[in-house]
Amino acid sequence: MTKIILTGVDGNLGAQAAKYLMKLTEHKNLVFCGYSKEALQKYADLGIETKQTDFNHKEGLAEAFENGSVLALISMPFVGEKRQRAHRNVVDAAKEAGVQKIVYTSLVNAGDPTNPSKEKIDHAYTENYIINSGLDYIFLRNSQYAEAMITSYYSFAQNGGVMTSNQGDGLMAYISRKDCAKAVAYALLAYDLHYRVVNCNGPELMTLGQFIEIGNQASGNHVVYQKVSDEETYQAFDAMGVPRTTDGKFQEHSAAPYSSEGMVTFGQAIREGKMDLKTNEFKKLTGSDPLTVKYMFEHSADFQIGDRHSLDN
Secondary structure (H helix, E strand, C coil), rough: CCEECCCCCCHHHHHHHHHHHHHHCCCCEEEEEEECHHHHHHHHCCEEEEEECCCCCCCCCHHCCCCCCEEEECCCCCCCHHHHHHHHHHHHHHHHHHHEEEEEEECCCCCCCCCCCCHHHHHHHHHHHHHCCCCCEEHHHHCCEEEHHHHHHHHHHHCCCCECCCCCCCCEEECHHHHHHHHHHHHHCCCCCCEEEEEECCCEEEEEEHHHHHHHHCCEEEEEEEEEEEHHHHHHHHCCCCCCCCCCCCCCCCCCCHHHHHHHHHHHHCCCCCCCCCCCHHHHHCCCCCHHHHHHHHHHHCCCCCCCCCCCC
């Protein structure tokens, strides 16, 4: 029979999606792809077919995707032409291999040309490339991971207790990365869902100030929120050693394993009301309610952003 292909199982989101998939369908139905032999081995030991893949190069990808009916493309963590090229390679190879549908992890409001997020550019590009390929698709447009902000919250709590951001009073329906992974698993098995955008949002819209207050109540900390400009936010990330673009060098175990350009323009988008979307589409897809920020703070050890996983060359 044709297989369900999950890429990026050596990354944070992909590994979590793999856990859900292994519970939802038989192992014989699955193919897991990643660039790390070590990460793939544990799945091979469970009897799951694995393929070592490098999306930076198209060679060998079509062979890896053979006999697949649907493929989840977990978006790469770098930004710009490198990511666009890697995503093109996957889409082209999937089509060549006879894959019929792609599930792609995108970004909330990716289709809005006025959205200033630098991250959004690559997501919009990839969505359009998939559409123009003629393949069936499900685009999972995810709100911001709550884990990113919870990790940041505790970093600020340990370093002066003042959390700065350029988000202003913009609204975001923060969602757990675990829920985004669950959406990937269910989308791969949604055989009756075609040519669809699914917005994956958390259960409540809130400002960063409200997010911080929930953290304070759950943890007993007294972090305060200070609104700052875009340039001040860049300077704060510079001081933390965060690279401005994904071409820079990332520190291990960083509380901010992203480029500051991506984060600052993301904060600008929130401030300008470009991310204030809340729907019940996640529950329609998965049958379950998304986790609340309160729950995640109360179990914060399980909701940290983790290390950066990528192979971009």
